[in-house]
Amino acid sequence: MPFALYLLALAVFAQGTSEFMLSGLIPDLAHDLGVSVPAAGSLTSAFAVGMIVGAPLTALLGARLSRRAALFGTLTVFLLAHVAGALTTSYAVLLATRVVAALANAGFLAVALATAAALAAPGTTGRATATLLGGTTLACVAGVPGGALLGHLFGWRAAFWAVALSCVPALLAVARSVPAGAGERGGARRELRALRRPRLLAVLLLGALVNGATFCTFTYLAPLATEVTGLGAGRVPVLLALFGLGSFAGVQAAGRLSDARPLPVLAGGGAALLAGWALFALAAPSTPATLVLAFVQGGLSFAVGATLIAQALDAASGAPTLAGGCATAALNVGAACGPWAGGAAIAGGLGYRAVPGVSAGLVAAAFVVAGAALALGARTGPRAGREV
Known part of the structure; x- marks a missing residue:
C-alpha cells in the first residue's frame, strides 16, 4: 500500500477519536460549561448530524478541487474547530465547533476514501479501504480511552488539544505525500447521474443497516454488561477494548479477503453476524460469552462494513468522490438510527438484553434488501446487470 494511505489513516484516527471521545467527557463538560448532562450529550448528536449532512455536501463542493487541496482544506478546518473548542467557555460556541468539525470530518473521509481507491493498485480497493478505516478502529482501541484519560487527568480541554495536535503531522503529510491530481474527477452532474445506479x-442501504446494527449494541454495551451480565464498572473498559480489537482484526481480515472474494465475505460474514447478535441476546447473562461475543461481533461488523464500503466505491466508478461521501453518510445514518432503535426497545420495557436482538433484526433486514436486489437484477436481465 502507498505510504500516503497510512498518513491518511493517521488523520482518520484523530477524527475517529474526536467523534467517540465525548462519551467519557460528558460529566466534566456539563459541569465546566454549566449545562445539563443531556445538553452536553447533544454535542454527540450534533456531530452525527454534521457527518450525515456534510459527507455528500462537502464532497460536492470540493469536486472542482484536487484531492490534495480538498484533504488539506477539510483537515485544516477540523484542526481549527478543535482549537476553538478547546479555548471557548461558551456551550453554544462549542456546539457550533462540533458541527463544523463533523462537516470537515465527513468531507475529509469522503475524499480520503476516493483517494485510497485511486492510489491503490488494480484489484486492491478493499485492502486500501481497510487500511484507511484501520484509523477508526484504532481510535476505538486507543484514542477514545486515551482521550478519556487525558480528560480525567487534565480536564476535557486537554482531549481537544490532543486531537488538534495529532492532526498536524497528517496535515503536513497530506501537503507532501498526496499527489495533487490523484484521480481527477468528472463533473458534478456526471457524478450525480452515476449515483442513481x-x-x-x-x-x-446495506451499509446503513449493518452499521445501524453495530452501533445499536455498541452504544448500550456498557449498561448491558453491568445490568445484565453483571460485570463491574471497572471491567467495562476491557469489554470496550475487546470490541475495538475485534473491529481492528475484522478490518484487516476484510482487507485481505474482500478484493478476491467479496460475496463470500458479505454472505458468510453477514450470516455469522446475524447469528452472533441473536446469540448475544440469549447469552448476555454469561460473562465469558459476553467477552467473547464483544470481540467476535466487533470483528464481523467491521469486516462486513469495510467490504460494503469497498463495494460502494466499485459500484460508483463514475462518481468516485460523491460515492465516498454517500458511503460516509450511509454509515452515519446507521450510526444515528441504530442507537435510536435500541433506545426505543429499552424505553418500551424490553430491557438492555433486547438490544442485541434489535441488532439481529437490522442484519436480517439487510438480508431482505440483498435478496430483493438480487431478484431485481435477475428480472432486469444481464444488460441491466452490466450497467449497475
Whole structure:
C-alpha cells in the first residue's frame, strides 16, 4: 500500500477519536460549561448530524478541487474547530465547533476514501479501504480511552488539544505525500447521474443497516454488561477494548479477503453476524460469552462494513468522490438510527438484553434488501446487470 494511505489513516484516527471521545467527557463538560448532562450529550448528536449532512455536501463542493487541496482544506478546518473548542467557555460556541468539525470530518473521509481507491493498485480497493478505516478502529482501541484519560487527568480541554495536535503531522503529510491530481474527477452532474445506479443504492442501504446494527449494541454495551451480565464498572473498559480489537482484526481480515472474494465475505460474514447478535441476546447473562461475543461481533461488523464500503466505491466508478461521501453518510445514518432503535426497545420495557436482538433484526433486514436486489437484477436481465 502507498505510504500516503497510512498518513491518511493517521488523520482518520484523530477524527475517529474526536467523534467517540465525548462519551467519557460528558460529566466534566456539563459541569465546566454549566449545562445539563443531556445538553452536553447533544454535542454527540450534533456531530452525527454534521457527518450525515456534510459527507455528500462537502464532497460536492470540493469536486472542482484536487484531492490534495480538498484533504488539506477539510483537515485544516477540523484542526481549527478543535482549537476553538478547546479555548471557548461558551456551550453554544462549542456546539457550533462540533458541527463544523463533523462537516470537515465527513468531507475529509469522503475524499480520503476516493483517494485510497485511486492510489491503490488494480484489484486492491478493499485492502486500501481497510487500511484507511484501520484509523477508526484504532481510535476505538486507543484514542477514545486515551482521550478519556487525558480528560480525567487534565480536564476535557486537554482531549481537544490532543486531537488538534495529532492532526498536524497528517496535515503536513497530506501537503507532501498526496499527489495533487490523484484521480481527477468528472463533473458534478456526471457524478450525480452515476449515483442513481441500483447496485450502488442497494449497497449503501446495506451499509446503513449493518452499521445501524453495530452501533445499536455498541452504544448500550456498557449498561448491558453491568445490568445484565453483571460485570463491574471497572471491567467495562476491557469489554470496550475487546470490541475495538475485534473491529481492528475484522478490518484487516476484510482487507485481505474482500478484493478476491467479496460475496463470500458479505454472505458468510453477514450470516455469522446475524447469528452472533441473536446469540448475544440469549447469552448476555454469561460473562465469558459476553467477552467473547464483544470481540467476535466487533470483528464481523467491521469486516462486513469495510467490504460494503469497498463495494460502494466499485459500484460508483463514475462518481468516485460523491460515492465516498454517500458511503460516509450511509454509515452515519446507521450510526444515528441504530442507537435510536435500541433506545426505543429499552424505553418500551424490553430491557438492555433486547438490544442485541434489535441488532439481529437490522442484519436480517439487510438480508431482505440483498435478496430483493438480487431478484431485481435477475428480472432486469444481464444488460441491466452490466450497467449497475
